[in-house]
Structure formats: C-alpha cells, structure tokens
Amino acid sequence: MGDEKRRARKIVGRLREAYPEARCSLNHESPLELLVATILSAQCTDERVNVVTSSLFRKYRTWEDYASAPASELEADIRPTGFFRNKAKSIQGACRRIGERHGGRVPRSMEELLGLPGVARKTANVVLGNAYRIASGVVVDTHVSRLSARLGLSGEKAPEKIERDLTGLLPESDWIDFSHLLIAHGRKVCKARTPLCGECVLAKLCPAAFAAGA
Numbered sequence: 001m002g003d004e005k006r007r008a009r010k011i012v013g014r015l016r017e018a019y020p021e022a023r024c025s026l027n028h029e030s031p032l033e034l035l036v037a038t039i040l041s042a043q044c045t046d047e048r049v050n051v052v053t054s055s056l057f058r059k060y061r062t063w064e065d066y067a068s069a070p071a072s073e074l075e076a077d078i079r080p081t082g083f084f085r086n087k088a089k090s091i092q093g094a095c096r097r098i099g100e101r102h103g104g105r106v107p108r109s110m111e112e113l114l115g116l117p118g119v120a121r122k123t124a125n126v127v128l129g130n131a132y133r134i135a136s137g138v139v140v141d142t143h144v145s146r147l148s149a150r151l152g153l154s155g156e157k158a159p160e161k162i163e164r165d166l167t168g169l170l171p172e173s174d175w176i177d178f179s180h181l182l183i184a185h186g187r188k189v190c191k192a193r194t195p196l197c198g199e200c201v202l203a204k205l206c207p208a209a210f211a212a213g214a
C-alpha cells in the first residue's frame, strides 16, 4: 500500500475515534424522504431542511402526494429552503418518474437515480449510501472539498474529480462514512475561516496544519 493510502487510512481511523456518532444529518425515515431532503439541501443548511421536513413529511407521505400536489402549494411548503420553484420542480419530476418507471420505489442504482429530474451525482450518492448502504462513491460537499484540499487528499476543484481521488485512496468500506466524518470535523474543528489546528486530532497528518489561512 502506498504512503498516501496509508495516511488516508490513518485519517479515517482518527476521525472515527473522534466522531463515532457521525452520520447523515438530514432527518429521514425512508429513501423517498432522504431523496426529498437532499434535493432541498442544495444551498441550504441541513438544520433548516430538517425544520421544513418535520412538517412536510407529515403532509406528503408517498411519491403520489408530491406528484399530484399543485406546484404552488408544494413551493409554499418548501419556500424557507430557498430556490423553492426549482426544487419543487425537481421533486415533482423525480416523483413522477419514480411512479412511472420504478414502480413507486426510489431506485437503487446510480444510473437510474441520475435519470430522475434534478438528481445529480451528489444527491444519488447520498441516497445510495444512507438509505440503501450502497457505497457508490464519496459525497463531496463544501466541507469535504475544503478538508480534502487542506489534508492534501486531492488537489482538484471539481467535485467529481475530488471524488475520484478519494475513492482511489480509500477502501470502498470507508466511502460512505468518510463524508460524514469530514463534515463533522469541518463543522467542529477544521472550520472554513479559522481552522482550529491546535485542537485537531489530524494535525500530525495534515500538511496545512497551522498554516496561515489554512
């Protein structure tokens, strides 16, 4: 095993010790709820999405509930998450296709998920990894991008390329948890503006430790 892979595994090990509870922070009880929550989470905090979905999921229980709702009503119900017109269109489009092509079930493959309107690779990875525990890739959000750069795990900017680097470094069994671990660490310690390197469990493994503006 190369040095970089070994270092990546140590990073995962230390993060697992530091954040044993790290998991998907979007509340959901079914693949459909997670799909909807993930669509709503674009450009919005998970906390706000959870507030909105706590009532949304009581009102809309099946794909048909979303598909048959007047667009204006669904838009009003999800408005606090921002970009509500586009998000309502994506949710309704995805739900119609789930009903028409997938027997009312959220599909379990990357290819089929990418065929749903408004679903890109990141959303598909979230659903496959967290609703079905299928390791299809690594979810790359803003925390994962920032920490991958600081930790020297990827020099890329585009999420797809960062994901390719991470999946090359880590065993498949770590793909799902790795994003939760990096997100937890990014929120608590390796913050965007002021990383708290002095209290970071990764400091000895991190090329950006204590660098000004790391």
Ligand code: SF4
Pocket: 150, 151, 189, 190, 191, 195, 196, 197, 200, 201, 202, 203, 206, 207, 208, 209, 210, 214
């Ligand atoms: S040492 Fe600093 S820059 Fe590196 S991961 Fe920790 S907090 Fe982030």
